[in-house]
Amino acid sequence: MANFQCEANEKELGRWTTNFIPHGGGRYTGQLIVTDQRIVFHSQFDTSLKGVVGDLFFAGSDNHEFISIPFDNIREVSSKISFLNKRVIIDTDNDQNFVIDNGMLPVQKIFDAIQKNR
Numbered sequence: 001m002a003n004f005q006c007e008a009n010e011k012e013l014g015r016w017t018t019n020f021i022p023h024g025g026g027r028y029t030g031q032l033i034v035t036d037q038r039i040v041f042h043s044q045f046d047t048s049l050k051g052v053v054g055d056l057f058f059a060g061s062d063n064h065e066f067i068s069i070p071f072d073n074i075r076e077v078s079s080k081i082s083f084l085n086k087r088v089i090i091d092t093d094n095d096q097n098f099v100i101d102n103g104m105l106p107v108q109k110i111f112d113a114i115q116k117n118r
Contacts (some may be wrong), residue, residue, distance in 0.1 A: 004066065007037070015034075017032075018105075018110070019102070020067070021101055027101075028044075031044065032110065034110065038068055039067075040066050071114075073092050074092055075093050077111065081107070085104070086103070086107040087100060088102075
């Protein structure tokens with residue numbers, strides 16, 4: 001993964017390889033990092049996330065591009081679990097939604113890490 005570094009006053013709570021479906025479409029596989037302040041996703045494919053997500057939650061660091069969603073901008077977090085599909089859905093205060101799609105793998109630890117600091 002790219003050299004993602006937490007800010008000086010930020011603590012990493014967990015890191016997972018998962019699928020991410022940003023507002024506006026697309027599907028990306030990469031690293032999801034949950035900190036005590038935000039959710040960060042880094043696509044491991046050579047794609048431009050900026051054109052899909054927009055500027056509000058887009059951040060760059062050390063020439064790597066990340067989606068960064070501060071907890072202050074999250075309106076609601078929910079989970080949708082079926083036999084073959086486990087997802088965490090994040091709704092933001094600007095009416096965008098983002099889906100963490102873990103396929104058949106459990107999402108409870110991701111959901112709990114996000115909910116812990118909201």
